[in-house]
Amino acid sequence: MTLKKTRLNSSHKKLGAKMIEFSGWEMPVEYSGVIDEHLAVRKKAGLFDVSHMGEIVISGRQALDFVQYLTPNDAACLTPEKAQYSCLTTPQGTFVDDLLVYCLDQEKYLLCVNCSNSDKDYEWILSHKEGFDVEVENKSDDYTQIALQGPRALEILKPLIDVNIEEMNLFGSSWGEIEGEEVLVSRTGYTGEDGFEVYTLSSRPEKIWDVILERGKNFGVNPIGLGARDTLRLESRLMLYGNDIDETTTVLEAGLGWLVKYKKGEFLGRDALLKQKEEGIKRRLVGFEVIERGIARPHYPVFIEGDKVSEVNSGTFSPYLKKSIGLTYFPVEYKEIGTEFEIGIRDRKVKARVVPTPFYKRGEKN
Amino acid sequence: MYSDDFYYTKNHEWIQEKSGKATVGITDFAQKQLGDVVYVELPKVGKKLEFHQSMGVIESVKAVSDVYSPVSGEVMEVNKGLDDSPELVNQDPHGKGWFIRLKIKDETELEKLMTASEYEEFIEGIEE
Numbered sequence: 001m002t003l004k005k006t007r008l009n010s011s012h013k014k015l016g017a018k019m020i021e022f023s024g025w026e027m028p029v030e031y032s033g034v035i036d037e038h039l040a041v042r043k044k045a046g047l048f049d050v051s052h053m054g055e056i057v058i059s060g061r062q063a064l065d066f067v068q069y070l071t072p073n074d075a076a077c078l079t080p081e082k083a084q085y086s087c088l089t090t091p092q093g094t095f096v097d098d099l100l101v102y103c104l105d106q107e108k109y110l111l112c113v114n115c116s117n118s119d120k121d122y123e124w125i126l127s128h129k130e131g132f133d134v135e136v137e138n139k140s141d142d143y144t145q146i147a148l149q150g151p152r153a154l155e156i157l158k159p160l161i162d163v164n165i166e167e168m169n170l171f172g173s174s175w176g177e178i179e180g181e182e183v184l185v186s187r188t189g190y191t192g193e194d195g196f197e198v199y200t201l202s203s204r205p206e207k208i209w210d211v212i213l214e215r216g217k218n219f220g221v222n223p224i225g226l227g228a229r230d231t232l233r234l235e236s237r238l239m240l241y242g243n244d245i246d247e248t249t250t251v252l253e254a255g256l257g258w259l260v261k262y263k264k265g266e267f268l269g270r271d272a273l274l275k276q277k278e279e280g281i282k283r284r285l286v287g288f289e290v291i292e293r294g295i296a297r298p299h300y301p302v303f304i305e306g307d308k309v310s311e312v313n314s315g316t317f318s319p320y321l322k323k324s325i326g327l328t329y330f331p332v333e334y335k336e337i338g339t340e341f342e343i344g345i346r347d348r349k350v351k352a353r354v355v356p357t358p359f360y361k362r363g364e365k366n
Numbered sequence: 367m368y369s370d371d372f373y374y375t376k377n378h379e380w381i382q383e384k385s386g387k388a389t390v391g392i393t394d395f396a397q398k399q400l401g402d403v404v405y406v407e408l409p410k411v412g413k414k415l416e417f418h419q420s421m422g423v424i425e426s427v428k429a430v431s432d433v434y435s436p437v438s439g440e441v442m443e444v445n446k447g448l449d450d451s452p453e454l455v456n457q458d459p460h461g462k463g464w465f466i467r468l469k470i471k472d473e474t475e476l477e478k479l480m481t482a483s484e485y486e487e488f489i490e491g492i493e494e
Contacts, residue, residue, distance in 0.1 A: 033456075034427045035402045227401065227428055295405060295425045317404045317427045346423070346430075 006051035023116040025052040030225040037228035038319040044220030045150035054118025055143045059108040060134035074261040078103035083173045089269030093250040114241045144205035149195030152219040179207040192236025235360035243314045283329045287357035290324035294345040301344040374485035381436040391464040395489045400426040403455040408444040437475040439468040
């Protein structure tokens with residue numbers, strides 16, 4: 001199978017990126033090294049090509065009603081100036097995917113979904129469309145998506161775009177232009193830093209990539225690969241579909257109850273989530289750090305008082321905190337901060353403890 | 367890059383032998399594949415290693431992998447510097463980033479390993 005390439009593929013190769021296969025795409029995993037790139041985003045700025053992400057557009061007279069039915073967050077409060085984090089839920093209240101919802105106009109919504117799920121999501125959405133006067137298009141291969149993240153992101157992007165991004169709130173969005181190319185920009189990201197995500201249908205998105213890198217030079221901008229993208233998002237406790245959430249975990253167990261708006265009316269998964277809310281969850285996703293030496297990685301067994309209770313979901317070395325961190329679904333009776341337990345790392349059992357999340361919070365110096 | 371007085375393995379370790387004693391580490395190719403090394407687990411001094419026995423573990427941000435002893439022998443010394451500075455493996459894999467020193471049991475085992483030019487050919491094959 002030939003790998004799909006983003007429109008910025010040759011830019012990455014020119015920058016000396018190490019390329020890997022990721023979910024059918026050839027993507028940069030690192031340029032200067034994961035730790036170096038990670039710290040550049042925390043301290044200065046980083047530029048990401050995330051064009052592998054999927055975009056599904058729902059349009060028509062009942063577009064809003066349909067989005068409301070598919071997702072638990074309240075899309076009625078969206079405007080072309082305001083996006084939101086949400087998910088596609090099953091009738092059981094588990095995740096088909098997590099996503100961002102953009103209101104392009106009153107009758108047109110764009111869902112930014114995970115790369116590995118875009119085909120599944122598209123089929124899922126089509127399979128629920130009966131009775132709604134809407135059109136659904138999978139535009140995943142048409143959009144280029146670029147993210148600029150880090151404390152210097154605002155200064156770098158501000159003079160390049162004809163939108164007052166300084167006044168933009170978190171999750172704010174707007175149409176604009178960079179280098180004469182039309183873009184949708186939002187104050188969103190997957191790193192825990194201030195920053196922006198830029199979507200464009202331009203046939204020459206490298207103009208945008210290049211101008212940001214060029215202007216960003218003086219601010220210490222680095223191109224960032226998927227390796228650091230993963231460590232950055234985990235330090236900030238942002239979910240990775242397939243690791244932390246999937247069709248077996250509910251929105252409440254994942255700790256995302258805040259995005260479920262029961263009062264907005266009927267939606268897929270509402271009854272199940274309401275029932276689980278009333279009865280109480282039995283397990284919850286918690287953050288941990290490894291106390292002894294060793295790095296916890298996905299699927300390593302988790303033991304409480306000698307009994308295997310779960311597996312590590314996400315787990316990695318945190319470049320900012322310089323320790324091994326991760327997430328796991330824990331029985332709720334043990335979820336208190338400070339609880340000590342063990343993780344099986346190869347042939348040893350290594351001590352770990354439950355810690356508050358996010359592991360890293362912007363503005364807090366560790 | 368790949369010095370002529372080292373031998374190399376298919377698992378990307380190198381070994382440099384001097385009068386029955388040898389230093390062992392991982393190659394530049396290996397450290398590039400692993401990315402940032404954050405933790406190295408080494409054997410105890412005195413441990414007797416068999417040919418191609420696992421002698422330690424190397425953790426990078428991205429992955430974990432075993433390191434194998436290129437030949438049989440007894441561990442004489444381990445690089446304690448890697449405890450605090452595992453990044454030496456990335457910065458100087460064929461020098462300060464060495465893993466262990468070994469008293470070789472059977473020098474003829476070295477002949478089973480690759481020379482520098484054989485190793486270079488071997489990794490070219492992988493990179494393609």
